[in-house]
Amino acid sequence: MTTTLRVSPSTAVIPVHAVWGAAAGLVGGVGFGIWMSVSRPMMDTAMITMVAGLLGSTNAVVGWLIHLSIALFAGIGFGVLLGEFAQRLVPAVVLGLAYGAVWWTVGALWIMPANLGMPVFEWNDVTSSSLGGHLVFGLLAGLTFSLVARAAGNRTDRTTG
Numbered sequence: 001m002t003t004t005l006r007v008s009p010s011t012a013v014i015p016v017h018a019v020w021g022a023a024a025g026l027v028g029g030v031g032f033g034i035w036m037s038v039s040r041p042m043m044d045t046a047m048i049t050m051v052a053g054l055l056g057s058t059n060a061v062v063g064w065l066i067h068l069s070i071a072l073f074a075g076i077g078f079g080v081l082l083g084e085f086a087q088r089l090v091p092a093v094v095l096g097l098a099y100g101a102v103w104w105t106v107g108a109l110w111i112m113p114a115n116l117g118m119p120v121f122e123w124n125d126v127t128s129s130s131l132g133g134h135l136v137f138g139l140l141a142g143l144t145f146s147l148v149a150r151a152a153g154n155r156t157d158r159t160t161g
Contacts, residue, residue: 001046004006008034011133015079015151016083017083017084018076018079018083019054019079020079020145020148020149020152021077021079021080021083021145021146022072022075023075023143023148024075024078024140024141025072025074025075025078025141026068026071026072026075027140027141028071028100028136028138028139028140028144029067029070029072029074029075029077029135029137030134031136031137031139031140032067032133032134032137033048033067033071035108035129035132035133036048036050036051036133037060039129041125041126041129042125042126044059046077048064048067048134049063050060050112050116050126051059051063051066051112052066053069054066054115054116058127063160071137074099074103075141077148078096078142079096079145080098080118081151082095084104086142086145086149087146087149087153089146091140092142092143092145093142093146094142096138096139096140096143097135097138097142098133098138099138099142100136100138101131101134101135101138101140102139103134103138104127104130104134104135108126108127108130109127110120
């Protein structure tokens with residue numbers, strides 16, 4: 001059974017797992033964004049500026065905005081698809097790491113290089129560093145989702161008991 005949250009009397013009901021996933025995605029996205037801001041696997045270029053290249057920019061702020069938007073979307077997807085199974089710590093971490101690896105395969109090995117005119121599904125310094133960042137994203141997203149679920153469960157237990 002899915003728990004829902006009414007944002008206001010005039011808005012639609014939002015599945016709670018999507019809300020928790022959004023928070024988890026942003027936390028994971030900040031961790032991954034820091035990774036990309038300090039990682040320079042190619043000619044002293046920060047990976048975050050490579051993300052900005054998706055919109056034809058080299059500005060790190062643009063890269064952060066694109067990256068956090070993707071992280072928010074990915075986090076909502078995590079909550080909707082896996083939230084039912086990710087409420088306890090260990091399953092959340094395992095699912096988060098697997099989810100990060102899936103996003104690495106789809107995003108870093110396929111979509112991003114294809115959009116930047118680079119070879120797809122190629123192992124190199126950029127994609128190997130990106131794998132580490134995607135695993136950081138998944139780890140932090142899974143941990144955050146589990147902690148938010150636990151906090152919400154504790155709050156619910158106190159109000160109903």
